[in-house]
Amino acid sequence: MVGLASIGFGVTLFVGFLYAAVVSKLLPPYENRILAAIQNDWYYCLLVPLTLPVIIVAVYLRWLSMKMFKHA
Template identity: 70%
Template sequence: MVGSRISSRKKTFWGWFFIAIGAICLPMFVFAAVVSKLLPPSDNPVIAAVQNDRYYYLLVPLTLPVLVVPVYFHWLSMHEIFLAASTDLIRGKKKKKTMVEHDIVIQEHNP
């Protein structure tokens, strides 16, 4: 119901905004994690701090294996929901509409 009120232009703006933020953050991380370690020691205190950093250098790559467990459980739950919905369709059972779905249907018929 709330999602239907968001205009297409606003959705497009936020989509491009997040893509731009990701496009800016990725090269910064690659520089901090990989490139800065290959450069000679710097006199600039900011670059020297990035070169001497060992926390984020290891933290970000090590979060990828940890994310496997939540991604697996999310897939498993979606698989169970899909199976339950598909077996109901095969058996011919109709799902009762929730209040939100009912409100959306009413709004679509009464603009």
């Protein structure tokens, strides 16, 4: 049950970030203040794609530190 809840939570977050980053920019301007703020925000639009290079660097540094630890 916990696994299914985690998958559901992950899918919900993915859809929310996809809406904030891509879909909201393609729609016409909103009257609602909250939706207009999401549409005019560029932070999360750029943050989500830029996490991939940071994750790659973090995984490489973890691998490198484990190799140094094993062979020291």
